[in-house]
Amino acid sequence: MVKTNKQENLPIQTSFMLVDGNIIEQCYDGKGSYFAIWDGKTVEYKKFIDVDGVTYEPIVAQEVVKKAIMLPTKAEDYGTDEQLDTEIKDFITKWLDIPTNVMQFALWNIKRSWVYERFHTLNYLRALGDTGMGKSRFLDTLGSIHYKPIATSGATTSAPIFRIIQKWKGTLIMDEADFSKSDEAQDIIKIINMGYEKGKWVMRCDKDEHNAIDFFDPYCPKILATRKTFTDNAVESRCITQVMRGTNKKVPYNLDASFFEDAQKLRNKLLMWRFNNYFSIDNSNYIDLGLNLEPRVMQIVNTFVSMFGNDKKQLEVFKTFIQQHQEELIDGRRSSFAGSIVEAIYNLLKNGNTDISAQDIINEGGLTDYKGNVLKPRGLSSQLRSLGFGKMVIKKVNGVTKRCVPLELEVIQNLCKRYGFDSYGVTVVTINRGTPENQQELTTKSEGSNHNNRNNSNLVTNVPLELKVEETAQKPKKPMVFKLTNAKDTLYTMLSNKEVTPIEDVLKIFPKEFAVSIEVMIDNLKKEGEIFEVKPGFIKLL
Numbered sequence: 094m095v096k097t098n099k100q101e102n103l104p105i106q107t108s109f110m111l112v113d114g115n116i117i118e119q120c121y122d123g124k125g126s127y128f129a130i131w132d133g134k135t136v137e138y139k140k141f142i143d144v145d146g147v148t149y150e151p152i153v154a155q156e157v158v159k160k161a162i163m164l165p166t167k168a169e170d171y172g173t174d175e176q177l178d179t180e181i182k183d184f185i186t187k188w189l190d191i192p193t194n195v196m197q198f199a200l201w202n203i204k205r206s207w208v209y210e211r212f213h214t215l216n217y218l219r220a221l222g223d224t225g226m227g228k229s230r231f232l233d234t235l236g237s238i239h240y241k242p243i244a245t246s247g248a249t250t251s252a253p254i255f256r257i258i259q260k261w262k263g264t265l266i267m268d269e270a271d272f273s274k275s276d277e278a279q280d281i282i283k284i285i286n287m288g289y290e291k292g293k294w295v296m297r298c299d300k301d302e303h304n305a306i307d308f309f310d311p312y313c314p315k316i317l318a319t320r321k322t323f324t325d326n327a328v329e330s331r332c333i334t335q336v337m338r339g340t341n342k343k344v345p346y347n348l349d350a351s352f353f354e355d356a357q358k359l360r361n362k363l364l365m366w367r368f369n370n371y372f373s374i375d376n377s378n379y380i381d382l383g384l385n386l387e388p389r390v391m392q393i394v395n396t397f398v399s400m401f402g403n404d405k406k407q408l409e410v411f412k413t414f415i416q417q418h419q420e421e422l423i424d425g426r427r428s429s430f431a432g433s434i435v436e437a438i439y440n441l442l443k444n445g446n447t448d449i450s451a452q453d454i455i456n457e458g459g460l461t462d463y464k465g466n467v468l469k470p471r472g473l474s475s476q477l478r479s480l481g482f483g484k485m486v487i488k489k490v491n492g493v494t495k496r497c498v499p500l501e502l503e504v505i506q507n508l509c510k511r512y513g514f515d516s517y518g519v520t521v522v523t524i525n526r527g528t529p530e531n532q533q534e535l536t537t538k539s540e541g542s543n544h545n546n547r548n549n550s551n552l553v554t555n556v557p558l559e560l561k562v563e564e565t566a567q568k569p570k571k572p573m574v575f576k577l578t579n580a581k582d583t584l585y586t587m588l589s590n591k592e593v594t595p596i597e598d599v600l601k602i603f604p605k606e607f608a609v610s611i612e613v614m615i616d617n618l619k620k621e622g623e624i625f626e627v628k629p630g631f632i633k634l635l
Contacts, residue, residue, distance in 0.1 A: 201397050390422070596630050
């Protein structure tokens, strides 16, 4: 909500309110703005409303008059959900050429945008392609029927983008979102990167009072068009991307009056759909699709299936789409430079080499620098750290001193899964941690794999573990040995009996000396999307 000025007792301008179970939305008919008020049964229209002695009125701004933000004119009946879906698809088909599965996802994305406040996280819809391949048409067609679309471009500076999102809480439609390496571009990248999740506030100094801090909330749906992939991996992973390749299909070259009339009618019907469905969306219901999905993809699942979880047909279509999306993400990672490093380490491990140096990785992967020259070991250091490996360990290997990559069980497990090597299986991996004087050894043996089973979905997690822990950091007389069989199964059994479990209670069922290893396992399972931390220190099974 935005005050018209700093004086008291003047109306407060806003485009959306929830008051005593009523949903209040701003509409604009080309002449003036007014509120559509939904009480759960009927809609009435008012120029302003009074709540507890305070007057609220619609936002008066040039972006409304110039239709830089597109609002409904009223709430219109849409019949059934199936009829609305058909009308949306017909509109898209008339003006845009995209594959059937992408159109289906676009439909889900459009409807989700009209109730997006009910979810905790969002992903973004993105068109990727060269000039003239249809990116702008993608934005125009899909963007025009998203919730309160706000049209802008990559040429816009970050300050007005922060403020327009804060002001309208609509869908940001950004064309030419390819950013050069500048401070301004990085600010916009932060809007995109931080705006996928509720509560990710961005702080800025107040333009009038430099000692005051303004907090901006960038959370809102976004549709982007770029000519290249993002160099920021976090932003790239949040996008559902359609590569635009042009079309031979006969679609209108120009957007005529019928386009805007049809888009307006759909916005009106989607407003009524918002009224009817806003409070019925329950994002706490978890629906197991029976797929082994990674955390980022699980976030996408949780924000969509709550809208059509009772529709088996749509669920099957969604399962196919989301599995294909994950495969595309993994393929993209495997073809990256980091993917080449992981593949080299995987091949070395598979061939029984557990004393791996940076030079071994370079030789195995044929790694080169940007000039095409063979990479030097020092050039691999930062990449290994970013992949999760610790400081190099000095070892004697065949009488020769060697700087080896510390192969930690959890790191290897996560990398193999993330980069798509878990389906091949390393039968035996021996992993050493620490220094030669104080060493912790973990030996794992894989006994077959069933990759559709959550308890047997990676190469080194759900297998008998033998952990050898020295009694002291000094030279011990003898090691203390504890065998922990199927720690992951034990954890799942405990969590399946309760809705929410304190991590403290979990640690109590394992010997104290293995607390750190169990905490690491829990953290990894949270990253994999199998365990959810409801609040700090309390977890549940997804």
